[in-house]
Amino acid sequence: MQETYGTGGLRERKRAQTADAIHLAAAGLVLERGLEATTIDAISERADVSNRTFFNYFPSKEDAVLGIDEQAVAAELDRVRDSTGDPVRATFDLIYAVFEASGGRHKNAALTREVLQKHPSLMTRQMVRVAELEDRLSAIVAGWLGDDPRFAGDTESQRLDEARVILGICLATVRVSMKKWASQTDGDPGGAASAPTDPRTTYERAITTLRTVLEKLR
Amino acid sequence: MQETYGTGGLRERKRAQTADAIHLAAAGLVLERGLEATTIDAISERADVSNRTFFNYFPSKEDAVLGIDEQAVAAELDRVRDSTGDPVRATFDLIYAVFEASGGRHKNAALTREVLQKHPSLMTRQMVRVAELEDRLSAIVAGWLGDDPRFAGDTESQRLDEARVILGICLATVRVSMKKWASQTDGDPGGAASAPTDPRTTYERAITTLRTVLEKLR
């Protein structure tokens, strides 16, 4: 089921292909019929796999709709781990990486946005995922704090707490801007690269918003 | 089903009694058998109601375990709405109110803590609930910001964004301290009022933590 080692062979390609087919079927059906009205059976049928196979690829309907890929997320985490510089900035990058690997990517960014726009509960789902990763993520952030002069004097336990808070703060900020991003309306549906603000830009704006608020609060 | 008007009559008392019975049965069973192993059927049986009646009181197993009372939450929100003073402090109070009304109260605070301790996923559930209330909550916070000189100059839309961020920040902080609270071990099981830090104190500490982090970040 998992652990398709990096052979790059037919097997692996087929697997990615099937995952994509299921994802597309799920997102498409949800856009057509709504989230509730879309059953896993219907998704499986459109993706031309059995009901049972669906669960070999995604643990739930929501994950299929978002196209979540746990392996990609894990790989992303390893990649970003040894960031340096400002912890807040690095934390934003970390969250961005998780989201990227969680389906925001693909050729289907527009599709994903449309789905999130029509079904905000899926955004909550995204957030829950990050919450589930909290222990791993905050450990990474805590590591960064150890290299920061402002936090280096704290005990390890304190740094972990502070890391959790910082993670939560950044996450909250991201969530707000994601919501704005999702609620954007497409400019012209025809234009190929009409590009209604890409996610990355949204993140940059989120950081600015947070800095503004922090400035005002203190 | 709902809207038992405030007669204070037998009907209302019985209803509260049944809700409590289901809640206690749920929490008890979860502690004995675990969250997965506890079925709604088992809860219903112990609470001496039909499976169907269970759903007249709680929409899900999790809500029953936590003893969530939507009406109480709504009432709490109305009560806290016209707070004044520092927005951050008020926001903490707001979140606290939601939690209080969501089951943290009762004679069963110790029970609730034990359950949350053994099943952290329920904490996530609590957070999702607040997220679901986000629109209402952030509207309240945005109202407060209008009275604050630091934010009064902003447009309404900006204030709403900032309110969401502030809410998220406070919520993240609360979550961290709730986790610490839940993971406390009981001092002496025998002592009646051994009182291992009440939730309110935890909140106060959370505020301090947040202020510290904000101080360091800026």
Next chain:
DNA sequence: TGCATTGTTGCACGTTATGCAAGTTTGCGC
């Protein structure tokens, strides 16, 4: 080509969750 690994599928089963209709309990005006 042949064997081990991995993937697919159907089937059975248990659980969550909701609608509906019949029956019961409570509240309240008379």
Next chain:
DNA sequence: GCGCAAACTTGCATAACGTGCAACAATGCA
């Protein structure tokens, strides 16, 4: 007290989610 209306409980039917299992098919590799 009586009786009606509203609220509540319950069983039944139904749909969907989710998982274990075992048989079968496809793939990778020697």
